[in-house]
Amino acid sequence: MGRQLSEAIVDGILAGGVYALMAVGLTLIFGVLDIINIAQGVLVVLAAYLSYVLSVHLHIDLFLGLFITVPAMFVIGVAIHWAFIRPLRGRERTSMSLLASYAVALIIEGVLYTIFGSNYTSLHASYVTGAVKVFGFYLSYIYILGFALAVLLVLALYYTLYRTQFGRSIRATMQDRTAARLIGIDVNRVAGLTFGIGVAVTAAGGMVFGATGGGFNPNTGYDLISRLLAIIILGGLGSIAGALVAAVFMITLEGVVDVLWSPSWSVVVFYGALVLMLVVRPQGLFGRRAARAQ
Amino acid sequence: MRTLRLAGIGVTLAVLVVFPLVVTDALYAEFGVLTLLFVTWAVAWNLFSGYSGYISLGHAVFFGTGAYAVGLLTEHLHLTGGQIFWLLPLGGLAGAAVAVPFGLIALRVRRHTFVVITIAVFFIFQLMAYNFSFTGGNSGLSTPAFFWSPATYNNPFYYAALILVVGTVTLSWLVRGSRFGLQLLAIRDDEDRARGLGVRAMRVKLSAFVISAAITGIVGALWWFLIGQALPNTVFNPAFDLSIALMAFLGGFGTLAGPILGGLILEPLQQWVTITFTNGYLGEILLGALFLLVILFLPRGIIPTVRERLTAWSAWRERRGPQAEPAGVAGADRGAAAGPVVTGPETGTRSTPSAGSPR
Numbered sequence: 153m154g155r156q157l158s159e160a161i162v163d164g165i166l167a168g169g170v171y172a173l174m175a176v177g178l179t180l181i182f183g184v185l186d187i188i189n190i191a192q193g194v195l196v197v198l199a200a201y202l203s204y205v206l207s208v209h210l211h212i213d214l215f216l217g218l219f220i221t222v223p224a225m226f227v228i229g230v231a232i233h234w235a236f237i238r239p240l241r242g243r244e245r246t247s248m249s250l251l252a253s254y255a256v257a258l259i260i261e262g263v264l265y266t267i268f269g270s271n272y273t274s275l276h277a278s279y280v281t282g283a284v285k286v287f288g289f290y291l292s293y294i295y296i297l298g299f300a301l302a303v304l305l306v307l308a309l310y311y312t313l314y315r316t317q318f319g320r321s322i323r324a325t326m327q328d329r330t331a332a333r334l335i336g337i338d339v340n341r342v343a344g345l346t347f348g349i350g351v352a353v354t355a356a357g358g359m360v361f362g363a364t365g366g367g368f369n370p371n372t373g374y375d376l377i378s379r380l381l382a383i384i385i386l387g388g389l390g391s392i393a394g395a396l397v398a399a400v401f402m403i404t405l406e407g408v409v410d411v412l413w414s415p416s417w418s419v420v421v422f423y424g425a426l427v428l429m430l431v432v433r434p435q436g437l438f439g440r441r442a443a444r445a446q
Numbered sequence: 447m448r449t450l451r452l453a454g455i456g457v458t459l460a461v462l463v464v465f466p467l468v469v470t471d472a473l474y475a476e477f478g479v480l481t482l483l484f485v486t487w488a489v490a491w492n493l494f495s496g497y498s499g500y501i502s503l504g505h506a507v508f509f510g511t512g513a514y515a516v517g518l519l520t521e522h523l524h525l526t527g528g529q530i531f532w533l534l535p536l537g538g539l540a541g542a543a544v545a546v547p548f549g550l551i552a553l554r555v556r557r558h559t560f561v562v563i564t565i566a567v568f569f570i571f572q573l574m575a576y577n578f579s580f581t582g583g584n585s586g587l588s589t590p591a592f593f594w595s596p597a598t599y600n601n602p603f604y605y606a607a608l609i610l611v612v613g614t615v616t617l618s619w620l621v622r623g624s625r626f627g628l629q630l631l632a633i634r635d636d637e638d639r640a641r642g643l644g645v646r647a648m649r650v651k652l653s654a655f656v657i658s659a660a661i662t663g664i665v666g667a668l669w670w671f672l673i674g675q676a677l678p679n680t681v682f683n684p685a686f687d688l689s690i691a692l693m694a695f696l697g698g699f700g701t702l703a704g705p706i707l708g709g710l711i712l713e714p715l716q717q718w719v720t721i722t723f724t725n726g727y728l729g730e731i732l733l734g735a736l737f738l739l740v741i742l743f744l745p746r747g748i749i750p751t752v753r754e755r756l757t758a759w760s761a762w763r764e765r766r767g768p769q770a771e772p773a774g775v776a777g778a779d780r781g782a783a784a785g786p787v788v789t790g791p792e793t794g795t796r797s798t799p800s801a802g803s804p805r
Contacts, residue, residue, distance in 0.1 A: 420577070
């Protein structure tokens with residue numbers, strides 16, 4: 153039991169890194185645009201399918217394939233923002249954008265079903281099945297590589313946000329849209345690019361998820377988005393550090409409950425933790441009070 | 447304008463009453479019942495979400511709870527025949543009982559967070575339905591047929607659903623005009639200001655939430671009688687949450703007639719898509735595309751847009767000269783003033799965050 157538990161914790165931390173990557177994109181989009189992109193989950197699945205097509209039909213390595221899928225997802229993100237999010241105006245903008253992204257998710261899901269059917273797929277490579285022995289238990293290479301990739305990308309995001317001019321304009325837009333516009337930031341451009349970046353990270357997230365998870369089909373997007381939403385709310389909407397901590401915490405918690413209690417209840421505990429958290433601290437772990445204001 | 451509205455209500459009611467007498471084909475009769483059920487649900491959803499501005503994407507929780515509660519009762523008590531309709535209020539009671547703790551937690555947060563909490567609670571309920579043994583797990587509940595004679599098969603359902611629709615719409619209309627309804631609208635416009643003016647926000651929101659949930663529970667119970675099977679993913683169905691919201695947005699979010707119109711358009715359309723296209727996913731794509739079209743080109747819904755056009759048209763006629771009959775103009779003005787839409791001025795996208803309530 154003890155060994156299973158420590159294994160679950162290590163697995164949870166490693167898998168949590170991947171969830172963190174997907175959640176960071178979501179929370180970044182929220183911070184800048186003040187909308188929640190419900191399509192994020194199904195976009196992860198779309199990215200996983202892209203990796204699948206590249207590796208099976210074109211025999212491109214999963215990690216090398218990222219050089220194709222990341223730009224592709226970026227373009228898709230920018231296009232979704234341009235076509236469906238940008239035109240929204242007025243009082244109901246936030247709720248409208250939520251519904252619009254939900255509709256986008258439905259369409260993508262339907263298209264994926266039509267192309268790939270409802271069978272479960274997973275990504276394969278030599279390092280997916282291979283494992284290395286660490287501290288007495290086996291860790292699959294893909295978990296380690298995926299975690300490393302997640303750490304790398306999150307660091308790159310942090311660097312972009314805090315050390316570049318563009319990152320400064322993103323953060324300015326996050327703080328105050330109107331003021332940012334007043335000092336000459338092209339807010340619409342920043343919003344579009346941020347949406348693109350937020351979606352582009354799903355390419356990496358989707359690839360690792362497709363290789364590590366128990367397989368995916370077009371419907372997996374719902375499961376993913378509800379987890380990701382729980383994570384970013386728990387971490388505090390718009391907080392990147394919060395998303396990281398919450399992702400690792402939640403996924404580890406789920407793994408531990410798996411071992412200690414039963415796999416069928418671990419997901420309930422997952423959402424239960426979110427609900428409990430909000431009773432105690434409605435703005436999330438790292439959230440600002442403003443996240444609650446009307 | 448007023449007579450026009452009364453005539454509209456009269457004609458709609460007459461068509462709805464006559465429908466099962468004219469359409470005897472079992473399939474289309476069932477479409478009729480389902481349409482009425484979803485119209486009821488959309489009106490109930492709008493009574494909370496439309497009036498208060500808190501968008502709930504977890505209303506299938508109450509639908510499923512109602513279906514399961516009544517389903518378990520009929521199964522254990524071996525009830526059949528017409529007597530089961532007396533159980534419908536219990537479905538509503540079950541929905542309301544769930545809504546109280548759900549609302550007490552979820553209504554503490556606003557906007558996005560509220561939406562996400564409703565989604566999370568929805569998934570908790572779906573998973574519970576899958577995991578508990580008394581709900582039948584994966585295989586759910588199914589009933590031996592309730593022994594309806596085929597000739598009258600849809601009649602009890604249809605008229606039960608019709609009574610439910612009329613009752614719910616009346617309730618929604620009464621709420622809309624009441625002090626309670628005005629408090630809800632005030633919360634929708636600016637919750638902090640409403641609280642400042644003495645609206646007990648939590649109490650008001652929770653009451654609307656529970657009323658809406660109770661009606662949804664009854665709808666779920668009636669649905670169970672009609673379909674005779676409840677699976678975790680068919681009664682706790684995320685697609686329901688979305689189509690209900692779409693109905694309200696299509697017709698006019700927060701208006702009285704909007705969700706009725708939206709439901710009458712959308713539910714038959716969905717049924718038609720289901721039987722027409724064998725590829726079930728095409729329906730999903732169409733639903734999504736329709737949703738996007740509505741949001742992009744008709745963001746305020748059919749009813750507010752049409753009403754705006756009508757007002758603009760009568761104003762134009764007024765400007766043309768005094769020879770236009772004055773009765774029509776006055777009537778239109780009165781209609782516009784007494785119209786159920788309270789459209790505030792198009793203010794900026796957000797008010798100052800510093801107005802956040804210290805709680």
